[in-house]
Amino acid sequence: MLLVDRRPHIGGNAFDTYDENGILIHPYGPHIFHTNSKRVFAYLSRFTDWRFYEHKVLLEVGAKLYSLPINRLTLNALYNLDLDEAGAVAHFERARQLDPRNAAVIWNLGETYSCLRRYDEANRLFEEGLKINPNAHFFSLLIAANTFKKDGDLSALKDALKRMPADFNPGGAVTTVAVRVALMERDYTKATKLLDTSGMGEMNDGGIGGMAGAIDGYTFPRTWYEGIIAQRRGDAAASKRAFEAARITIEEDARICASDEKSICLLGLIDAALGRKEDALAEARRATEVLPIEEDAFDGPILTTNLAVVYTQTGELDLAITELERLTQLPNGPTSGMLKVEPEWDPLRGDPRFEALIR
Numbered sequence: 001m002l003l004v005d006r007r008p009h010i011g012g013n014a015f016d017t018y019d020e021n022g023i024l025i026h027p028y029g030p031h032i033f034h035t036n037s038k039r040v041f042a043y044l045s046r047f048t049d050w051r052f053y054e055h056k057v058l059l060e061v062g063a064k065l066y067s068l069p070i071n072r073l074t075l076n077a078l079y080n081l082d083l084d085e086a087g088a089v090a091h092f093e094r095a096r097q098l099d100p101r102n103a104a105v106i107w108n109l110g111e112t113y114s115c116l117r118r119y120d121e122a123n124r125l126f127e128e129g130l131k132i133n134p135n136a137h138f139f140s141l142l143i144a145a146n147t148f149k150k151d152g153d154l155s156a157l158k159d160a161l162k163r164m165p166a167d168f169n170p171g172g173a174v175t176t177v178a179v180r181v182a183l184m185e186r187d188y189t190k191a192t193k194l195l196d197t198s199g200m201g202e203m204n205d206g207g208i209g210g211m212a213g214a215i216d217g218y219t220f221p222r223t224w225y226e227g228i229i230a231q232r233r234g235d236a237a238a239s240k241r242a243f244e245a246a247r248i249t250i251e252e253d254a255r256i257c258a259s260d261e262k263s264i265c266l267l268g269l270i271d272a273a274l275g276r277k278e279d280a281l282a283e284a285r286r287a288t289e290v291l292p293i294e295e296d297a298f299d300g301p302i303l304t305t306n307l308a309v310v311y312t313q314t315g316e317l318d319l320a321i322t323e324l325e326r327l328t329q330l331p332n333g334p335t336s337g338m339l340k341v342e343p344e345w346d347p348l349r350g351d352p353r354f355e356a357l358i359r
Contacts, residue, residue, distance in 0.1 A: 010047075011048075013028040013029070013031055014028075014031045014033060015027065015028065037202070037219070039201060039202065041252075042252075059074065061078065064077075066078055072088050072297075075088070075091060085112075085116055085331055088112065089109070089112055089113070089116070092105070092108060092109040092112055093109065095109075096109055096125075101132050103129060103132070103133060103136060106125050106126070106128065106129040106132075106139075107129070107139075109125055110122045110123075110125040110126050110129070110139075110142065111142075113125065114142070114145075114146055114149070115297075115298065115331040115332035116331050117149075117150075117331075117335065119146040119147075119149065119150050122142070122146055123142075123143045123146055126139040126140075126142050126143045127139070127143065137164055137165065137168050137174075138173075138206065138208070140160045140163065140164075141157070141160050141161070141164075141174075141177060141206075141208050141209075142208060143156075143160070144156035144157040144159065144160035145157055145177075145208045145209060148209075148210075148337055148338070148341075149335045149337045149338060150335065150337050151336075151337050151340075152336070152337035152338070152339075152340035152341045152358075153337070154181055154184060154185065154341065157177070157181055157209065158181060161174070161177065161178050161181065169198070170204070171203065171204035171219070172198055172200045172202065172203030172204055173203065173204045173205070173206040173208075175194055175195070175198040175200065175203050176203045176204065176205050176206065176208075176209065176220070177206070177208050177209040178194050179191050179194050179195060179203075179225055180209040180210050180214065181209060182194060183225075183228060183229075183232075183343065184210065184341045184342060184343065186232070186343065188229045188232060188233055191225065191229050192226075192229055195222055195225055195226065200222060201221065201222050202219050202220065202221050202222060203219065203220055203222065203225075204217075204218075204219050204220075205217065205218050205219070205220060210338055210342055211302060211305050211306075211334050211338055211342075212305060212306070212309050212334070212338070212342040212344035212345065213228070213269060213306065213309060213342075213344055214302070214306075215262050215265060215266060215302060215303075215306065216298075216299065216302055217262070217299075218262045218263075218266070220266070221245075221246045221249040221250065223242045223243070223245040223246040223249065224242075224243075224246040224266070224270070226238075226242040227239050227242035227243035227246055227270075227273060228273075230242055231243075231273060232343065239273070240274065243270050243273050243274050244274070246266075246270055247267065247270045247271070247274070250263055250266050250267055250270065251267065261286075261287045261288075261290040261291040261299075261303060262287070262299075262303075264283050264284075264286050264287040264290065265283070265284060265287035265303050265306050265307075267279075267283045268280045268281070268282075268283030268284030268285075268286075268287060268306070268307075268310050269284070269306060269309060269310060269313075271283060272284075272309070272310045272313040272314050273313065277314040277315075280310050280313070280314055281310060281311075281314060281316075283310075284306060284307040284309075284310040284311075285307060287303045287306070287307070288300070288303050288304050288307050291303055293330065297330075297331055297332065298332055301327055301330050301331070301332045301333045301334075302332070304323060304327060305323075305324075305327055305333065305334050307323060308320045308323040308324050308327065308334075309344045311323065312344060312345060312347050312348060313344070313347075315347075317347060317348060317351065320348060321348060321351065321353045321354055324339070324348075324354070324357055325353070325357065328357055336357060336358045336359070339354070339357055339358045340358045
């Protein structure tokens with residue numbers, strides 16, 4: 001590919017240079033480069049070094065500062081409220097009344113209901129979203145996923161996947177759901193075929209199709225799934241190769257940003273799969289320290305659920321069950337339906353404490 005730039009340098013507006021005093025300056029103003037693609041980052045790293053920068057944003061209203069993105073803490077501080085989950089739902093409902101066709105409002109309110117295990121109300125919203133926009137295919141998957149969460153039945157999710165248009169797979173998110181369903185059914189041939197058909201080296205997790213070994217909003221390398229498939233087929237050599245390749249991919253993310261809790265979490269899962277118990281435990285615990293449940297009621301339980309996965313995979317079964325007993329009582333914690341079918345919990349089956357969680 002030939003790339004031609006009309007300016008006498010590469011880099012576009014992100015170009016920097018030294019001035020006459022030897023100071024590095026930005027002729028076009030400062031710029032921050034964002035990408036969630038490891039492939040893009042690796043390619044650009046061939047041509048540049050990086051100055052890593054992390055910023056946390058606050059919202060200024062008058063003389064006061066508030067948390068951003070807007071969440072329950074923001075609303076409570078801004079309007080002098082003391083909202084619990086029910087109060088937050090009421091405000092989302094009000095937003096829905098003000099803007100009934102807004103897909104983002106429908107999604108957020110529906111997800112809130114799902115987190116609270118109010119599945120019928122969530123599905124009613126998602127169905128309304130489909131009527132407004134029949135091409136919003138993720139709503140179909142969310143409706144089916146709620147059936148799975150409730151009772152562990154994968155049939156609705158499988159039917160919804162069959163109805164997905166062949167050209168609808170943004171960031172590989174649909175492939176992620178399909179692969180996870182195949183893994184929960186222990187159909188490793190199908191899971192491999194799905195990966196091969198996608199042709200993708202990395203796939204987004206949209207938070208649909210289970211919680212164990214899943215991280216909503218994260219991009220997983222294909223090698224992570226290849227490692228799982230090989231491990232469950234009993235191919236230790238292939239599993240080790242795949243997980244080590246996945247670790248190399250993810251390790252760069254964690255090195256770039258030491259507070260990237262999702263990369264740290266996945267490192268813990270990978271090291272657990274590789275039999276590196278102490279590293280796995282340290283990483284999984286670190287992820288929950290960076291983003292505890294008390295600070296994030298959505299992603300916090302996901303990270304702590306994966307800490308329970310690491311406990312399970314490293315033989316710390318009592319610690320795993322203790323975490324699950326707490327998590328199953330929290331919004332957006334693992335449900336009995338998930339626990340029934342996710343393979344990650346197989347070492348716990350037969351323990352009366354675990355069986356009590358899936359009744």
